[in-house]
Amino acid sequence: MTDDEPQGEREQVGFDPVVMRWVVLAMLGLAIGGFVAFRLLSTPVPPPSPEIARDPFLMQGRAVFLARCVPCHGLSGKGDGPLASQILGPPVGNLTDAEWKHGDQPEQVLKIIRDGASDTRMQGWGTVLDPPELAAVAAFVYSLAGRPVPGALRGK
Ligand code: HEC
Structure with a gap:
């Protein structure tokens, strides 16, 4: 079956789901970390009198x-x-x-x-x-x- 070959290749090019999960988790961590740092560093605006x-x-x-x-x-x-x-x-x-x-x-x-x-x-x-x-x-x-x-x- 010559048709199978290109399909197999295409699968190898795809992203490993385990790696993807870590990448997504890492991005999530960065986003949350950034948000927390932003909140800690920014001076809260006092409410208006x-x-x-x-x-x-x-x-x-x-x-x-x-x-x-x-x-x-x-x-x-x-x-x-x-x-x-x-x-x-x-x-x-x-x-x-x-x-x-x-x-x-x-x-x-x-x-x-x-x-x-x-x-x-x-x-x-x-x-x-x-x-x-x-x-x-x-x-x-x-x-x-x-x-x-x-x-x-x-x-x-
Ligand atoms: C990049 C810094 C900067 C920003 C942003 C800025 N100012 Fe100023 N402002 C100054 C400086 C420097 C002076 C002092 C000018 C001088 O000594 O003549 C001044 C002076 C003034 C004065 C005159 C104070 C006096 O004693 O007569 C007023 C009123 C004023 N600013 C209002 C504002 C308002 C309203 C905004 C926002 C829309 C603003 N400024 C944004 C730097 C800034």
């Missing part, structure tokens, strides 16, 4: 801040994000203190977030975030500093 949780505008700003700003500004805005010590140029600074280098008026805060600060690692976010997101994250910066959110930012 009640004032923020009850304000959808601030919750939107918080979501933008967590996604875009935490690497430098840190979870609490104190300038202690994981990237903060790595960046070149002027330090990140503390968003929660009374000193607002670029001004503390709503238009000034919006401007620095939208356009960035030249010669620093604070890039302009105007090309990344749309105007409502810019206004919401600016409002969240006020809340980080423990200041009331200027009404001018709402509805922008």
Whole structure:
């Protein structure tokens, strides 16, 4: 039977099921190990304060801040994000203190977030975030500093 020959060859080319089982187990182990390491190494995000949780505008700003700003500004805005010590140029600074280098008026805060600060690692976010997101994250910066959110930012 000449037909059997190619079939036998094809079987040899196939994967050994025992080897495959170990490969799959090893991949599973790596995936679980990676997930556990990820959970251990990542800083858990604290829940929002009640004032923020009850304000959808601030919750939107918080979501933008967590996604875009935490690497430098840190979870609490104190300038202690994981990237903060790595960046070149002027330090990140503390968003929660009374000193607002670029001004503390709503238009000034919006401007620095939208356009960035030249010669620093604070890039302009105007090309990344749309105007409502810019206004919401600016409002969240006020809340980080423990200041009331200027009404001018709402509805922008
Ligand atoms: C790559 C790091 C980095 C990221 C990411 C970043 N910033 Fe900044 N930010 C800086 C640095 C550095 C400064 C200080 C600039 C200076 O000294 O003029 C700054 C300054 C600021 C200021 C001005 C503070 C003041 O005292 O006037 C605001 C407001 C601000 N950032 C908001 C944000 C927001 C909101 C985001 C996210 C959308 C963000 N930043 C993302 C690095 C960063």
